[in-house]
Amino acid sequence: MEQPLFLAPVFQEKIWGGDKLNTVFGYDLPEGKIGECWAISAHKNGTCHVENGPYKGKKLDELWANNRELFGNAEGDVFPLLTKILDANDDLSVQVHPDDSYGLKHEGELGKTECWYVIDAEEGAEIIYGHHATSREELSQMIEEGRWDDLLRRIKVKKGDFFHVPSGTIHAIGAGIMILETQQSSDTTYRVYDYDRKGDDGQTRELHIKQSVDVTTVPHHDPKLAIKQTNLGNSSITEYVRTPFFNVYEWLISGVTTFKQQANYTLVSVLEGAGHLVLTDGKEEYSYDLAKGSHFILPNQIKSWRLEGDMQLIASEPGEQA
Structure with a gap:
């Protein structure tokens, strides 16, 4: 009888990460600020391996390539989904992701539509979800002038909230929030704004203004949820x-x-x-x-x-x- 495939997570260090993946979930973390647990992933930047059964030790991308019957002989070059847990000890950068067409053309990989289940949130914690620009020209001008308070839409969140974040949505997870993210298997992120903070090398992190303006949905519309x-x-x-x-x-x-x-x-x-x-x-x-x-x-x-x-x-x- 076929067994479930239990997977070993892959952990990613992030400038905004903390230690809750250990204190809340009990994961044995590597040194550093660990922001992401790639829990179910076949992405090249963090591929999980199977921990049990006849496929023990096999990586998920290998199974997708060589044992497609496990997935109902589904089509596609890559395993399409990625499950993460994120621990935002600090604010994430304000960012946006492309759709499949733009992502495949410019980055050689899928675009990224995602969604968030809020596992926990400190009192008063906020996300950035959408923007107030009415045209692409206004979006570009507000970014150029650094009018972040006018541009960005902030929403307070609490444990148990759920958000659908289609490609083209400007967004950021705020400090004090832990989420489970379900997303397309893509690691393409365009940074719009990063609070002028510096990385470990003392340099401000790269922004992607042209790409961000290109792919952002204008004006912003909240997707309707039919829960x-x-x-x-x-x-x-x-x-x-x-x-x-x-x-x-x-x-x-x-x-x-x-x-x-x-x-x-x-x-x-x-x-x-x-x-x-x-x-x-x-x-x-x-x-x-x-x-x-x-x-x-x-x-x-x-x-x-x-x-x-x-x-x-x-x-x-x-x-x-x-």
């Missing part, structure tokens, strides 16, 4: 977003809940609690321990599964274009 919640006994499933690239859900498990496959494969992260993933082949049951900070993929051959325990999980699956 749906379904109760299953004492458990619940919340569908946060459906996009061409990914669909994202929260599974709140209390007791025993059974799921049926809805897509070629499913990505899952445990944010709180503990329990078990139970699979059956009709004769025998196979149980896998789940703990806070576990990340795994349910491959195509697993058509149904059972979750037992008290847990909060975020799950995603490829959308129609992924």
Whole structure:
């Protein structure tokens, strides 16, 4: 019987990182300011490897290349999704990402639409989400003149908030926020503004003004969220977003809940609690321990599964274009 693919995270040092990936999730972190946990990734800048079963030690990009049956023989040159946990100990740069067309033409990789589930936020914490410019010319002028307070749209956030961040959206995660991010598998970021701070080399970090003006959606429009919640006994499933690239859900498990496959494969992260993933082949049951900070993929051959325990999980699956 096919097993779930449990993955070892890859950690990324960032100028704005902290230590919550250790203190909250218990990860054994390398030295430095660790800002990102690439929890499920086949991207060349941080590829996870499998920790269990017949594919133990294999990297996710290898499985995508050589064992496409695990993913329902889905098409595409690269594994399309990336799950991260971000610990913003300081403000992230104000940034924007291209769409697929611009990203492939100029950077040789996919664009980046993403979404955020706020795991935790200090009181008063804010994100930058969108802008107030009414035309591309006004956007360019406001950036050139450094009118950041006029340009940038700030929103206070709290634990449990969810944001859809399509490509072309100017955005930044503020200090004191921890999020789980589901995104297209891309590492292309155009910095609009970085608070004039200096990196470890004493230099201000590179900005990408021309590209940012090129790809920003003007004027900004908040994408509409059609959040749906379904109760299953004492458990619940919340569908946060459906996009061409990914669909994202929260599974709140209390007791025993059974799921049926809805897509070629499913990505899952445990944010709180503990329990078990139970699979059956009709004769025998196979149980896998789940703990806070576990990340795994349910491959195509697993058509149904059972979750037992008290847990909060975020799950995603490829959308129609992924």
